Amino acid sequence: MISDTLDAPADRAKLPSPETGREYGDRLAFFLDLDGTVLDIAPTPEGVSIPHSTVEAISRISDRLGGALAVISGRSLADIDKILAPLRLPAAALHGAELRRLGGGRAGAGHGVPPERLTAALGAFVDARPGLRLEDKGASVAVHYRATPEREDEVRTRVGELVDRFAPGHELQPGKMVVEVRPRGCDKGAALKALMEHPPFAGRIPWAFGDDLTDEFALEAALALGGEGVLVGAVDRPTAATAALESPAAMRDWLERLAAG
Numbered sequence: 001m002i003s004d005t006l007d008a009p010a011d012r013a014k015l016p017s018p019e020t021g022r023e024y025g026d027r028l029a030f031f032l033d034l035d036g037t038v039l040d041i042a043p044t045p046e047g048v049s050i051p052h053s054t055v056e057a058i059s060r061i062s063d064r065l066g067g068a069l070a071v072i073s074g075r076s077l078a079d080i081d082k083i084l085a086p087l088r089l090p091a092a093a094l095h096g097a098e099l100r101r102l103g104g105g106r107a108g109a110g111h112g113v114p115p116e117r118l119t120a121a122l123g124a125f126v127d128a129r130p131g132l133r134l135e136d137k138g139a140s141v142a143v144h145y146r147a148t149p150e151r152e153d154e155v156r157t158r159v160g161e162l163v164d165r166f167a168p169g170h171e172l173q174p175g176k177m178v179v180e181v182r183p184r185g186c187d188k189g190a191a192l193k194a195l196m197e198h199p200p201f202a203g204r205i206p207w208a209f210g211d212d213l214t215d216e217f218a219l220e221a222a223l224a225l226g227g228e229g230v231l232v233g234a235v236d237r238p239t240a241a242t243a244a245l246e247s248p249a250a251m252r253d254w255l256e257r258l259a260a261g
């Protein structure tokens with residue numbers, strides 16, 4: 001289901017609350033995006049931070065859900081663990097190219113890194129344009145233009161051309177001031193479904209939380225499995241979300257209140 005608008009305050013009422021805490025722990029599974037959802041957007045990928053109280057809340061909610069809380073992110077597993085330290089949660093990293101099940105076991109076929117010719121060509125493109133930034137994450141690579149937003153069209157066009165030419169096994173994933181290259185067919189929806197096939201997620205109702213285009217795959221997958229999708233922040237695009245929170249700050253506040261309930 002795709003809706004054009006969401007009434008954030010009204011739809012917020014659908015979210016599990018501290019009062020329903022005893023029920024949700026046995027029935028639900030949470031899938032949390034990081035940047036723009038739990039984390040405020042920062043000028044650079046390294047510039048993000050998370051309050052200790054939010055990490056503690058995520059830990060407490062994960063315990064209450066029997067471990068059925070996963071991170072679904074465009075970041076690498078290493079980055080996710082660094083941001084959420086000391087937690088080491090089940091996760092789908094790099095848009096699903098890296099999967100980790102509960103307890104640390106790595107799952108999934110593992111996807112190849114983009115051809116070196118692509119990374120080299122992207123590097124040359126970025127080096128010639130001050131303000132652009134290349135983030136090489138392994139199976140996924142990103143070109144950030146947050147410092148030079150006027151280059152958006154140029155970046156999207158050129159990265160698309162280079163992927164067509166050098167990396168037929170990969171595809172574009174636009175995001176917030178970024179164009180990412182991820183393994184073809186490897187998205188957050190497929191990742192959510194893969195995690196839902198195994199304990200402690202199997203048999204639970206998935207709730208996916210996200211803000212960006214890449215998160216729409218996860219929101220749609222959660223709905224397809226009988227769950228809910230929660231959009232964080234305002235968007236001017238159609239969304240599969242069935243509930244909403246106004247901002248990452250509201251998301252953190254909701255997590256902390258839920259954990260305290």
Ligand SMILES: O=P(O)(O)OC[C@H]1O[C@H](O[C@H]2O[C@H](CO)[C@@H](O)[C@H](O)[C@H]2O)[C@H](O)[C@@H](O)[C@@H]1O
Nearest residue numbers: 034035041042043044045073074075176177178
């Ligand atoms: O799937 P997510 O957890 O939301 O990660 C998506 C991408 O997030 C990061 O980039 C975005 O956040 C940065 C920090 O706020 C910001 O500077 C950048 O403009 C955003 O695009 C990260 O760098 C990417 O690798 C993730 O895929």
